[in-house]
Amino acid sequence: MNSELDIVREGQNKSVTNNFLAAIEFMDDITNNDSLPKHIRYKIRIALDYTDNTFQTQDRVQTGKNIPYGIQTQQMPYPYSINDKFVNSISRMLLLLMVLNWIFTVSMNVKDIVHEKEKQLKEIMKIMGLKDSVHWFTEFILCTTVIMFTAFLLVLLLKCLSSTVAFGFGCDYITRFEGMVKGIQWFNINNGVKPNDNFTFLYCIIMMLIDSVL
Known part of the structure; x- marks a missing residue:
């Protein structure tokens, strides 16, 4: 310039x-x-x-005054927030993924049926002189044996008092505390997420323990 x-x-x-x-x-x-x-x-x-x-x-x-600085004030004291996209997304999907684990046995049975159709095992059994009823009875026993344990657990859960609600609220509180970079610890297990939150993760555990006794 x-x-x-x-x-x-x-x-x-x-x-x-x-x-x-x-x-x-x-x-x-x-x-x-x-x-x-x-x-x-x-x-x-x-x-x-x-x-x-x-x-x-x-x-x-x-x-003319040398005022010492370093005082920090907040209008609304609250734990600092971290924008973690993974925690925000998993908070909506955690309960769904837990429930979808129950259909693992159904998917395995479908896999066995598809494998049988691919290898044409039913046709081989017909050549050996066996009827279709024998084949389907065998499939029924295999599927029932695998699903029986899961069905038994589902019947026990249906007898409980709002077990799915307690489990869902528990998963939600876990993700909220993880979003605050604290996690569920023994010192905050009976604390709410918000300052005026009267519901805690301990209530979910107590409810699920009562359901376990039932």
């Missing part, structure tokens, strides 16, 4: 698009010198957005 006025104009133009950081203005003409002088006078022109304010210095000069 040829002059200080050119620097100011260029800085104003680039500040509109936030492309101006700082500029250095040399007070002495050193373009035609072969060596630099021992004392160089210069100015650093920094953009306003990157310049610290002088409120603290102004208060000390005007009041």
Whole structure:
């Protein structure tokens, strides 16, 4: 730049698009010198957005008091929030994934039937002189044996008092505490997620223990 006025104009133009950081203005003409002088006078022109304010210095000069700083206040004290996309997504899917685990036995039975159709085992049994009823009775026994234990557990769960509700609330509270980077610990197992939350994770455990006795 040829002059200080050119620097100011260029800085104003680039500040509109936030492309101006700082500029250095040399007070002495050193373009035609072969060596630099021992004392160089210069100015650093920094953009306003990157310049610290002088409120603290102004208060000390005007009041004459050196006030110790470091006091922090919050309008609504609450644990800091971390935007964890994985925790936010798994909080909606955790209960569903737990329930979908029950259909594992059904998928395995479907796999066995597809395998039988692919290998044509039923046709081989017909050639051996066995009837279709024998084949389907065998499939029924295999499926019933696998599903019987799961069905027995489901019957026990149906006799319980709101076991799925307690389990669902428990999973929700687990994900909420994980989102706060605390997790369910022994010291906060009887604490709510919010300051005025009267429901805790301990209630879910007590309800599921009662259901276990039933």
